[in-house]
Amino acid sequence: MTPFPRALSATFLSATLALGAGAALAAVNAKSVTESRQANFKTMGRSMKAMTDGLKTGSPDMTAIAANAATLRGLAPKISTWFPKGTGPESGVKTEALAEIWKDPAGFAAAARRLESEAAKLEALARAGDVAGARAQVRLVGGSCGGCHDKYKAD
């Protein structure tokens, strides 16, 4: 037997086990998925704060700004994968995710792409040492966070 069919049957087996274990397993998954995405958003919040605080100073550490912008640019394309079906408000887990995320996945993905492109621009400005440009751009990055939160996150 080649490894490929073996991998396939392992997939079938775990799918069957998951179905058998039923709602309890789904609940556990919703909790861990929700907690890990919230931890990722906290990381994004820390990067954002480090950049806004840094850019308020007289001579910002542009290497640090670039690194934090890169963190946001790297996480943004993953955001949609942090919201599998069943991890919304119906899960019973404490979450600020609104049901709108699953009703409008294209809009949600577009909001994440907006963050990715604004963060990439900030990263480039920071690498170029353009302090004034970075100060203006960090507002657009913040706007892209808020743009998604307004529509898809509870207050």
Ligand code: HEC
């Ligand atoms: C594409 C949509 C989207 C974008 C873009 C986005 N967020 Fe969020 N954010 C959410 C959603 C949805 C939640 C709620 C998650 C939950 O509670 O399950 C959230 C939650 C958070 C939280 C609270 C985490 C916690 O539970 O403690 C912070 C902080 C946060 N986001 C910061 C940011 C920052 C900073 C940015 C921009 C750099 C950003 N977010 C961009 C959708 C987004």
